[in-house]
Amino acid sequence: MPLIERIQHLDEVRTWRGTIQLEGVYTAGVAGERWLRGLQEGKIYGTRCPRCQYTYVPARRFCERCLGPLGEDTWIEVGPQGTLVAWTRLHVAPDGTRLVPPRTLGLIRLDGADAVLVHELIDGREWTSGMRVEAVFRPPAERSGSIRDLLGFRPL
Amino acid sequence: MAGRRVAIVGAGMTKFVRRALETGQELAWEAASKALESCEMTLDQIDAVVLGSAPDAFDGVHMKVEYLSPGAGAWGKPTIRGYVGGGTGVFAAIQGWYHIASGMFDTVLVVCEEKMSSCHPHPQAAFNYIFDHTLERPLGPNLLWIFALEMNAYMTKYGLTKRDIAMVAVKNKRNAADHPAAQLGDPHITVEDVLNSEVLAWPVQRLDVSPTSDGAVAIVMAAEHIARRVTNKPVWVEGVGWSLDTQYWTNRDLSYPTYVEEAARKAYAMAGIKEPRKEIHIVEPYDPFDYKELHHLEGLLLADRGKAAELIALGIANRDGDMPVTPSGGLLGVGNPIAAAGLMKVAEIFWQLRGEAGKRQVPGQPRRGLAQAWGDLMQVGTVIILGI
Numbered sequence: 171m172p173l174i175e176r177i178q179h180l181d182e183v184r185t186w187r188g189t190i191q192l193e194g195v196y197t198a199g200v201a202g203e204r205w206l207r208g209l210q211e212g213k214i215y216g217t218r219c220p221r222c223q224y225t226y227v228p229a230r231r232f233c234e235r236c237l238g239p240l241g242e243d244t245w246i247e248v249g250p251q252g253t254l255v256a257w258t259r260l261h262v263a264p265d266g267t268r269l270v271p272p273r274t275l276g277l278i279r280l281d282g283a284d285a286v287l288v289h290e291l292i293d294g295r296e297w298t299s300g301m302r303v304e305a306v307f308r309p310p311a312e313r314s315g316s317i318r319d320l321l322g323f324r325p326l
Numbered sequence: 327m328a329g330r331r332v333a334i335v336g337a338g339m340t341k342f343v344r345r346a347l348e349t350g351q352e353l354a355w356e357a358a359s360k361a362l363e364s365c366e367m368t369l370d371q372i373d374a375v376v377l378g379s380a381p382d383a384f385d386g387v388h389m390k391v392e393y394l395s396p397g398a399g400a401w402g403k404p405t406i407r408g409y410v411g412g413g414t415g416v417f418a419a420i421q422g423w424y425h426i427a428s429g430m431f432d433t434v435l436v437v438c439e440e441k442m443s444s445c446h447p448h449p450q451a452a453f454n455y456i457f458d459h460t461l462e463r464p465l466g467p468n469l470l471w472i473f474a475l476e477m478n479a480y481m482t483k484y485g486l487t488k489r490d491i492a493m494v495a496v497k498n499k500r501n502a503a504d505h506p507a508a509q510l511g512d513p514h515i516t517v518e519d520v521l522n523s524e525v526l527a528w529p530v531q532r533l534d535v536s537p538t539s540d541g542a543v544a545i546v547m548a549a550e551h552i553a554r555r556v557t558n559k560p561v562w563v564e565g566v567g568w569s570l571d572t573q574y575w576t577n578r579d580l581s582y583p584t585y586v587e588e589a590a591r592k593a594y595a596m597a598g599i600k601e602p603r604k605e606i607h608i609v610e611p612y613d614p615f616d617y618k619e620l621h622h623l624e625g626l627l628l629a630d631r632g633k634a635a636e637l638i639a640l641g642i643a644n645r646d647g648d649m650p651v652t653p654s655g656g657l658l659g660v661g662n663p664i665a666a667a668g669l670m671k672v673a674e675i676f677w678q679l680r681g682e683a684g685k686r687q688v689p690g691q692p693r694r695g696l697a698q699a700w701g702d703l704m705q706v707g708t709v710i711i712l713g714i
Contacts, residue, residue, distance in 0.1 A: 188463065190455050194386030195446040199349030232355040234396035237362065237369045 201231035201240070206315040212307050214320075216248040216283050227283040249280035250305035251326060252287075257297045278303055278323050290322030302326040328596065329427030333553035333560035334419075334712065336365030336546035337673040342509045342661030345443035346540035350385050353542040354397030354439040357666075361435065361544035362399075365556050372546070373431035375400040378408040378418030378438040380664035380701070383452035386444040398437035398544070408665075412614065412701025413568070414438060415543070415668015416708035419697075420566045422547040423710070427563075432549045439542040440663035449538050456703055470535070472575065472704065474527035477617045479580040481529065484632030486620075488529055492520035493638045494616035495533050495658050501645065502655020504685035507670075509539055509661035520616075536614045539661035543669040545676065559680045564694070565599070565711035567592025573703050586625025586698065589707035593696070594627075597711045602627050606711070607692035608678050609649065610671035612700045613656040622698055623651065625707065650688045653678060668699035672710060679714045 177183060198206055201217070205228045208215045217240035218225040219233035227248055232239055257276040263269055274291040291297055292306060303323040313319040338360025340346075340353050348356070354377075362368060377391045377398050387393045391407040398405075406425075408418035415438050422436040442449045450468045457467050480486065495515075502511035515533075523532035553560040569588035571578055578584070590602070599605045611622035620634035628649065629637055637643040643651035654660055654674035657667045675695035677683040694713040700706065 186460050186464075188459050192383055192386065192452055193446040194444045196386065196444055197345075197347050197349060199352050200347060201352070202349060203347070230396075231352050232359065232397065234399075234401045235369075237355065237359045237399050239359070 199231070201229050205229045206317075209317070209319040210313045210315045212310070213247055214249045214280060214305060215245055216280070216285070217244045218246055220244065225282060225284045227280055227285045227287050246282065248282040252278045252280035252283070252303055252323070254291070254297060254299055254301050254303050254323070255279050255286050256299055257291055276303070276323060289320055291324075292322040293324035329424070330429060331550040332423050332426045332547055332563045333550065334545050334563070334672070334676045335548050335553050335556045335560055336361045336367065337544070337676050338364050339507055339543040339666070339670060339673060340541050341507045342539045342541035342663055342666070344509065344537065344539065346441065348540075350387070350390065350394050350439050350441040351397035353441060353540065354394045354437050357439070357542035357544040358397065358399050358435060358437050361546050365546050367433075367546060367556060369399045371433060372399060372403065372435045373433045374404040374425055376406055376408055376418050376421045376425065376434055376436045378414040378436070378665040378669065380409070380411055380414055380440055381452060383455070384440055384442045384445045384449055384664070394439055399435050404431070410568070410702050410706045410708065412612065412664050413668065413699045413706040413708040414665035414701060415670065416672060416697055416699040416710050417568060418665065418669060419545065419547070419672045419710050420568060420708060422545070423563045423566055426547055426549050432552050434547045435544060436547060436669065437542065437544040438665035438669040440666050441540045442538040442663060443540050469704075470530060471527045473615055473618075474530045476580045477529050477615065480617055480621060483581040486632070486635055488521060489517055490635040490639065491617045491620065492517045492534065493635070494613065494619045495520045497638060497643060498613060498616075498619070498652050498656040498658040500659075501653055501686065502659020505655045505660050506684075507541070508655050508659055510537055511655055511659050530615065534616045536657035536662035539663040539667070541661060541663035541666045543666045543673055545669065545673055559714070561676045561679050561712050561714055563710060564713045565593035565595070565597030566709065567596070568706065568708045570702065571705040573705060575704055578705070582631060583621050583625035583700070583707060585705055586622050586700065586707035586709070587627065589709040590626045590698070593709040593711050597713070599711070603649070606649070606694055606696050608653060608675060608688055608695035609651045610654060610656070610674050610695065610697040611651065612668065612671070612698055613652055613658050614662055616658060618700070619652060619656070622700065626696065626698060626709070645686070645688050653683070653686050653688050655686075664701075668697075668708070671697040671699065672712070675712045679712060
């Protein structure tokens with residue numbers, strides 16, 4: 171079809187519909203599995219590289235800055251309180267529909283951590299960068315070892 | 327030889343397994359940190375990173391090399407993704423070579439990773455989407471049946487039997503029994519085992535084909551002035567070559583891998599090799615299927631067309647033969663985490679030439695070896711020649 175003819179609708183040319191169907195079965199990894207078990211117990215862990223003086227959250231098995239191992243002795247508990255670094259309010263879903271009510275997401279630097287964690291901001295109306303927040307966990311019986319065992323962060 | 331001299335100075339790998347608990351990042355980190363340890367280098371001595379990995383669909387992470395990069399030491403460094411499908415493992419080493427040969431960098435960490443167990447129920451399902459969406463995909467193609475057609479074409483043209491080809495699987499799985507990282511090593515396997523294994527797509531049976539695997543491999547490459555300080559056993563890159571055939575697999579000569587010959591001729595010319603059968607002492611051709619090892623030996627001009635099976639039958643290709651072929655155990659034996667499997671072949675030549683291959687060591691102090699991989703839409707040949 172010449173480029174000068176404007177196609178108004180996809181079905182004006184003969185088309186085939188196809189989907190790419192793939193399913194993933196993922197492992198959390200050596201560090202990830204332990205980190206999620208921690209969340210299940212209501213604890214947030216980081217690993218601190220003694221060489222680079224940097225604390226990763228979620229905890230990692232290695233330091234990306236020096237590739238050194240982050241072994242048993244580098245696991246430390248961080249939070250559950252922290253500082254809101256930045257936030258956004260989501261009004262439109264990826265499919266174009268309006269989100270009512272909107273969702274609020276934040277970047278939280280937990281006390282004792284260098285890396286920031288992204289998660290939901292809940293139970294608050296006004297958010298400002300720099301404000302103090304704390305983690306809210308699901309009740310123990312509802313936890314499954316998932317990032318969603320954390321409901322989110324609320325103002326302190 | 328174009329550009330500056332470049333050597334491989336270190337190598338490391340994870341075990342190859344069917345399903346790793348480790349994430350792709352953790353696998354990449356294990357390989358990368360072992361490679362650095364092997365040559366007593368630290369990440370701050372690395373100028374740039376080359377990261378190789380095959381389709382994103384396997385790990386199930388889009389832009390997976392960016393995802394993997396923390397484990398590969400890419401933080402704060404110039405980093406490039408090498409990707410020519412199954413040919414990636416050898417191509418990543420070639421990219422590492424030209425990063426340094428060009429004078430741009432002095433040291434490069436090359437890391438290849440694949441975590442195929444994430445792709446459910448089987449990575450073959452992902453291969454449906456590499457074919458033409460309108461003319462081929464509705465037929466439900468996957469690589470097994472494409473290669474079954476190719477294997478049959480090869481057997482028919484040269485009058486080869488299933489037994490001739492099964493000997494490759496036996497040799498490689500037996501070799502792999504001596505590899506500490508191997509997934510499918512078997513010191514007792516026989517030709518009968520291969521011929522009696524489950525038929526997947528005739529003439530391809532279960533033991534004719536490599537497994538799906540999780541794993542990672544890394545090497546450290548350096549310019550000559552650094553390499554000589556790092557080690558007294560640098561392994562030099564003497565030649566490289568790569569070439570692409572048509573995407574229309576139906577338009578190729580299915581009984582002969584022209585793309586491998588083109589890549590090999592470039593590499594031989596660069597290395598100044600006139601008689602490859604005499605001048606190449608060890609070969610690691612790409613062996614995702616047993617017939618492909620034979621196919622590739624012919625494309626590499628290391629056997630006459632249709633005659634590679636004789637090298638296996640006569641024992642010439644054994645570890646103690648005149649031209650050891652796949653002493654590592656290859657993809658059929660060590661396993662096939664796609665990009666990592668190709669770089670494993672490069673690492674094997676590195677260890678063999680340094681006399682560090684342990685129980686796999688080829689006798690007679692080999693001085694020159696070749697590793698080759700094959701991929702994209704089954705159309706690319708990638709070749710590297712290493713020497714001491």
